[in-house]
Amino acid sequence: MKIHTLTNVHGIEARIMTYGAAIVSLRTPDRAGNFANIVLGSDTLAPGLAGVSYFFGATVGRFANRIANGRFTLDARTYQLSQNDGVNSLHGGPQGFHQCVWSAEGSETSHGTALRLTYVSAAGEEGYPGELSAHVTYRLGDDDALTIDYEATTTAPTAVNLANHAYFNLTGDPSRTILAHLLTINAERYTPVDATQIPTGELRAVAGTAFDFRTPQAIGSRINDADEQLSRGHGYDHNWVLNQSQPGMMTLAALLSDPDSGRSLEIRTTQPGLQFYSGNFLNGKPAADGGSVFGYRTGLCLETQHFPDSPNQPAFPPTILRPGQTYAEKTVLIFRTLPDGSAAPSGSTSIVA
Ligand code: GLA
Secondary structure (H helix, E strand, O other): OOEEEEEOOOOOEEEEEOEOOEEEEEEEEOOOOOEEEOEOOOOOOOOOOOOHHHOOOOEEOOEOOEEHHHEEEEOOEEEEOOOOEOEEEEOOOOOOHHHOEOEEEEEEEOOEEEEEEEEEEOOOHHHOOOOEEEEEEEEEOOOOEEEEEEEEEEOOOEEOEOEEOOEEOOOOOOOOOOOOOEEEEOEEEEEOEOOOOOEOOOOEEOOOOOOOOOOOEEHHHOOOOOOHHHHHHOOOEEEEEEOOOOOOOOEEEEEEEOOOOOEEEEEEEOOOEEEEEOOOOOOOOOHHHOOOOOOOOOOEEEEEEOOOOHHHOOOOOOOEEOOOOOEEEEEEEEEEEOOOOOOOOOOOOOOOO
């Protein structure tokens, strides 16, 4: 296991570990120019122990998010996947990509320093058909953007959905919760879930609900509302349907800011969905007890991805990859600071897709 460091001219630093192709730290400045780590996770946590069921900073795959009953049918054959979330399969199964050591190759490009990670997943691994060659490239540019490129090819038809599972805490202080962060999501609809957190298939309007983040909202302002979806997710743990003008078109997904430190994060993506998870399972228990070290809601994930359970939901954007095709998705994280006295990024009150 190795850790590689990417830096830019402004001193922003991303450390990436080959175990799980994971972001282990991301240091950005606050409005006074003080740098701190804005993601949960640490290279001092032994991989395979503390972090595993929390996916800290990891690349999750072969299929990010849940697949109902860990089962799907493709070309008339049914595949049984490993189940690790009750009867469902979550984030590729217990030995998913977050548990694999990726090979890494660094490079200097005109657009910044880059690290390309590769993992070849054998046919049948965690129940998935086809040998999948997966690549994740992190590139940190002097424009203060961290670009994540995903690519994959397969030897037989399979399901693919790759995402990054970083937990952000823009205060830079992991002992504080993320409830005062302001979040904007560029989505009119989300995918409500059943009692096991599998989408029902409905695309429900966010208007008039606690899921409406079309304008900046404090995460904590409605999180405890009496709402069946919030209780099924134990808070926010849902997929939003991003407003895309065309499938695969790079678009604004979310804006996150911390009014205290002035740090803000803009996320753009080619992916159709965004899982916003408010760290509801973090419990602050020592790792020896299977706990997370980090406290309840001290980090939030904004996982750009395809919708959960897509292989079983024909109306969702497709996630099947066939030999000869190349899976390619891109997500960009842009780090900024807010001017003094401002709470939300300017222009964020009306989002243009
Ligand atoms: C995902 C899921 C959550 C939870 C976390 C890991 O983002 O949607 O329900 O399982 O991973 O704790």
